[in-house]
Amino acid sequence: MVEDMSDEGPGFADLALRPELLKALSDLGYEEPTPIQREAIPPLLEGRDLLGQAATGTGKTAAFALPVLQRLQEGSGETPSALVLVPTRELAVQVSEAMHRYGRDLGARVLPIYGGQPIGRQLRALERGVDIVVATPGRALDHIGRGTLPLKGIAMVVLDEADEMLDMGFAEDIEAILQDVPEERQTVLFSATMPPRIDGIARRHLREPVRIRIEREAPAAGEAPLVRQSAYVVSRAHKPAALGRVLDVEAPTAAIVFCRTREEVDQLTETMNGRGYRAEALHGGMGQEQRDRVMGRLRAGTADLLVATDVAARGLDIEQLTHVINYDVPSAPEAYVHRIGRVGRAGREGVAITLAEPREHRMLKTIERVTRSRITIEKVPTVADLRARRLELTRAALEESIMEDGDLDRFRVVVETLCDEFDLMDIALAAVKLAHESTGAAADEEEIPDVAPRPERADRGRREGPGRDDRRPRRQTGGMTRIFVGAGRSAGVRPQDIVGAITGETGVSGRDIGAIEIADRFSLVEIPEGAAQEVISALRRTTLKGRKPTVRFDRDEVPRRR
Template identity: 70%
Template sequence: MAEDEIAPTFADLGLREELLSALTHLGYEEPTPIQREAIGPLVEGRDLLGQAATGTGKTAAFALPILQRMEPGRRTREPAALVLVPTRELSMQVSEAMHKYGRQLGVRVLPVYGGQPIVRQLKALDRGVDVVVATPGRAIDHLNRGTLNLDTVETVVLDEADEMLDMGFAEDLEALLEAVPESRQTVLFSATMPPRLNGIVKRHLREPQVIEIGRADVEAEAKRVRQSAYIVPRASKAAALGRILDVEQPTAALVFCRTRDEVDTLTETLNGRGYRAEALHGGLSQQQRDRVMHRLRGGQADLLLATDVAARGLDIDLLTHVINYDVPSSPESYVHRIGRVGRAGREGTAITLAQPREHRYLKTVEKITKQRISFEKLPTVADLRARRLELTRASLEESLLEDGDLDHFRVVVETLAESYDVMDVAAAAVKLAHEASGVTVDEEEIPEVAPPPKDRPKRPAKPAQRGDESMARVFVGAGRVAGIRPKDLVGAITNEAGLAGRDIGGIEIADRFSLVEVPADALDHVISALRGTTIKGKKATVRRERFTSPRR
């Protein structure tokens, strides 16, 4: 957009008054690039293929046209729109957003996902809905039951399409797209465009409007993000994170962990060290999740620790830092994470804690993103002491500048000055103020770790394959006879254990059991999570694989 060109408003996009009123109430001032380019074609009824990452505003980009095109006062029982998303977290978030946008229109929006009692969903579908926002697996369940009728669907949206493919939903997506009328409008959004998406695009989209948001926009945003990394042995990561937080002093930080257990453990550790931390993962109810987000947005918490799955779709205005406690599973995931800061002209910071063997992986990320990652040394005990003294000095300076009512204390200073040097009196006061902060400094230095030498064999950056000691196998007592497919196992692990689809290795399905490779350090958590859920509607024996089968 030229500098002298006036940015379009939502009113310029021809949206109805009820939607404009809702957007104004929500504080939306002007459309984002993806909204500017997508809303017009979608309101006209065109198919659309959009490449856009989380945080670019794509939910409103497809939600507003759906609501714009919907018949006023519609009370048909069957839905007019079907939105497919990879996770239950995203299903709830998209549903909430569409409900807010369409509140004045009386639009009925229903999230449909696994893990929620299906009876509740059945009752809502029976009463009638306008928009269904569903995970593919649960949508297929309702379709097979005959409780979800897609004959009247006018618009289908595939949101985070690449993630749905990673989670093994390819067959379900094909079945759902075959079940809706051929005349429907099809919208596909994906952060990346892997070759396997081409088949879906060719079979199901008709002369789509192609929009690519991000290359220039994301690069411009990324330039405002200061990216750094620390090489840290795994045993010292919690202590290292604490020191980095002490030095950085973020207004609000999002800390990414690999598993639910790690989120919970690290949250407890940080709270024990005096930070205000909250956990967010798939094990929380929606009510618990709402409370966490309310505390963060209200300033009662500074740190949000989350898994990738739980953090999808989150947009936190106050966010100043993104911290990768665990290295992301792919360069694309890294870009998604750091894209949560540096938005709307704001500067941000992205920090990664990497183990020595992951140094080369981050160098690969640099090449792919064309952004420099600065490798820095961890703050020492002396650095922390200096930083905390600086904070005390700043606090005292603020008091001197803003609080002129010091007369009550001058008497004390004057009395002490009769017996002691005034500088000693001032130093003693500073010491008391510093110690009153209640923050202690670790006395033990964290060992400095150098990256591996260049001639060391390169370790794979992507999830380890068969035979890699970093992977372990989970035994699941259900196989082909029970109708188990790879997507069922991937979906259960990603939704219940919080792992990303890329973290999961090889899958073997026999007649009566299955074996799934997962990261060794997440094995116990995955087993615990799967024991607490059902796969294909049934409980199955889940345990560590007892015997090592021959490797291919």
């Protein structure tokens, strides 16, 4: 039985958000708030300062973005009313895009400002007027020093990933910015950890803050299911291919693939059906009759893959279910525990697999610690692994046919006739080849590149020294060179697409990437010389906006490298 949707917990509509925000969330497919959103949004809407501890991927962005947007007034002034500080350019772009999506119907003007982007573009946008600025501390301080980022209208300041900003040496910049913003403001601080330095900032700059920490309960002793737990670290661009590769190797009887939003469920279902899987979507946007039909097909065996959101999958009891797959790392350990609890019941063994992007590796460690279980990091199956597995399945099918099918004598005349001309082993090999190919199991030709998890903060090293330059994230040693990427504006390529492709497929971080120039049909990207060949090779293997671009050294750079 599918659980009655009327029994669900509080939704976004219960949080007193503006109708425009509720519509945007519904259009994006968000069905219910995460724990941090349920706890943080009400006090923020009341104007309280807040100190929140939450790991990456728990929904922090919406937890502060929705209250920020709620406070926007019609016909906002020319100066920003909110300032969001984040540690990296990638996060600045990510938060800015999220706020654009949530505040589309409000006409919210959101501007990301960060190093590595031409400052002229930022200056022109600030002159035209913005409502919300999402900035890295260094670039924010540069604009404040120039007088181009006025702070007189700032009513709300958000520090996101505060512990990471401190680890990267931005403590003095943050203090300087907080000293300059109006004293009568609302201040919000989110951090994955709460070291003494964070507590010190909170004591100095937050007024009687609401303190939120999402408590996580480990499963009781003896309740852990018999589940083999593993994870694959893979870039977002290769996730659909990696999912297909893992499904082919695992060959589940029936599997649930969990996604975060309805939109992602629909897109992934279409993608997997296009790859030859019998996939069905299940989410809160479907009526009860439609949901029942989906479950009927799954139980009847006419579908073997269910792609669902957490809300829609509540109350499901599928006896033949063998695999649970997290297409993204769950936003909280509790969600992970609930998901994997759907397999391994009644003494049966089950399999839980998670596809994690490099930035989500830390959340996997948090889940391991809270659940007290081991999640093995495995390599994505190679083309050779896939071919070997498919041959195993062909062998098993032939073995079953030999053991159980008593009607083989009618084919004996074919074999005996062929034996007059060919060797018996050659005949058997040809028959196996035909049986194997008849399954339509042609292995993928392209390897999925290995992606290393991003290191834990403890491994990143601390930057010491009193000088301002010592407090900045350092580029890789050596000079910079420029590469040519044969895709530009006409293909819809944006700087964040290029940054994401490089950081997701190589060991180069976003802070190591220099200027990015995007023309109509190509782009030029500055990268460290020492990593140039790695980046070129990686970009040649990946796709940008659905196509493989030409990637090479920029012609102006080649003579310098000889």
